[in-house]
Amino acid sequence: MxxxxxxxxxxxxxxxxxxxxxxxxxxxxxxxxxxxxxxxxxxxxxxxxxxPSPENVTTKFNENVHKALVANKSNKTKDLEGGDDRRNLRGKHKKYTGPCMATNPIDRCWRCRPDWAENRKRLTQCVIGFGxxxxxxxxxxxxxxxxxxxxxxxxxxxxxxxxxxxxxxxxxxxxxxxxxxxxxxxxxxxxxxxxxxxxxxxxxxxxxxxxxxxxxxxxxxxxxxxxxxxxxxxxxxxxxxxxxxxx
Incomplete structure (x- = not known):
């Protein structure tokens, strides 16, 4: 090509x-x-x-999105089984304490880790796509x-x-x-x-x-x-x- x-x-x-x-x-x-x-x-x-292979990049990207959606669905189920949709109960100024609900695979890679601020450079491990x-x-x-x-x-x-x-x-x-x-x-x-x-x-x-x-x-x-x-x-x-x- x-x-x-x-x-x-x-x-x-x-x-x-x-x-x-x-x-x-x-x-x-x-x-x-x-x-x-x-x-x-x-x-x-x-x-x-x-x-050189856009197909490989797209496949890998879709796999990461799928994993994020599956994990997000699992977390939602756990919340509902516990009878506590904490996202709706936290109020304007209350810190959310429930499971990580990020669906963007890049955000999920770092946002779901409580120590992200102490390990900011881990963000480079979250890169997907052509970059x-x-x-x-x-x-x-x-x-x-x-x-x-x-x-x-x-x-x-x-x-x-x-x-x-x-x-x-x-x-x-x-x-x-x-x-x-x-x-x-x-x-x-x-x-x-x-x-x-x-x-x-x-x-x-x-x-x-x-x-x-x-x-x-x-x-x-x-x-x-x-x-x-x-x-x-x-x-x-x-x-x-x-x-x-x-x-």
């Missing part, structure tokens, strides 16, 4: 977790040597991550976002999301508390990053969006992204050692 770049972009656009996103040079005013090297590496990573080889920032340290501001896209402050995503090393990014982040310019993410919003209510909204361009191994999970508008043109730092003009 002949593989084209267009086909790969189409396939990966359906991956919940993104192993490689091959961009087409959009919004880059000066396609300099840095971007050329990123493009070449991204294409190599795309070929390495490509799954099943994604590692994100698994091999890196944790980085906690403590500041929701985004005032300077050229020199972002430590503690901000922008400062975290431009680092060239793997990072598993978490959030200190609930946040509403309004991006002043598009957020250009470097490779091998996990943006993990679990445990906090994190919204990226009413500003610019997230750009994954010529990167590999990026996981974005449990982040609310909405009301995104067009980004303004201008200089943006896309890594710790590179600033580029975006159109």
């Amino acid at each position: 002949k593989i084209t770049k267009a086909q790969l972009v189409f396939l990966f656009s359906f991956a919940t977790l993104i192993p490689t996103l091959w961009g087409g040079g959009g919004n880059i005013a000066d396609f300099d040597d840095v971007w050329k090297r990123r493009a070449d590496q991204a294409w190599k990573n795309t070929l390495a991550a490509y799954e 099943h080889r994604t590692e994100g920032g698994e091999k890196g340290k944790y980085y906690e976002v403590t500041d929701n501001s985004d005032d300077d896209p050229v020199n972002p402050k430590p503690g901000t999301l922008r400062f975290a995503v431009i680092q060239k090393r793997p990072l598993w990014i978490i959030f200190a508390h609930d946040m509403h982040i309004k991006l002043s310019r598009e957020l250009i993410v470097q490779s091998k990053k996990t943006i993990d919003g679990r445990g906090a209510n994190v919204h990226i909204a009413h500003g610019a969006g997230i750009t994954l361009q010529f990167v590999d191994d990026v996981i974005i999970h449990s982040i609310h992204i909405h009301h995104i508008g067009p980004s303004k043109a201008g200089l943006i730092r896309d890594s710790v050692d590179h600033i580029g003009l975006r159109t």
Whole structure:
């Protein structure tokens, strides 16, 4: 089967977790040597991550969905046999103490474990679909976002999301508390990053969006992204050692 770049972009656009996103040079005013090297590496990573058998991926995905539904049905039966549908009795502010009812196979993989917060990186074992080889920032340290501001896209402050995503090393990014982040310019993410919003209510909204361009191994999970508008043109730092003009 002949593989084209267009086909790969189409396939990966359906991956919940993104192993490689091959961009087409959009919004880059000066396609300099840095971007050329990123493009070449991204294409190599795309070929390495490509799954030649869509049937195998689909079969595995369906198996995981089936297992989740069977387990969920079993838990519902146990609740009913006990005469206690606890989901309906917990009230607005009461913590649910019944069995795990997650049916999404990715969520069920981690959400049903009471120790998920102590073992966040287990999320990489939950990947299914065309992005099943994604590692994100698994091999890196944790980085906690403590500041929701985004005032300077050229020199972002430590503690901000922008400062975290431009680092060239793997990072598993978490959030200190609930946040509403309004991006002043598009957020250009470097490779091998996990943006993990679990445990906090994190919204990226009413500003610019997230750009994954010529990167590999990026996981974005449990982040609310909405009301995104067009980004303004201008200089943006896309890594710790590179600033580029975006159109």
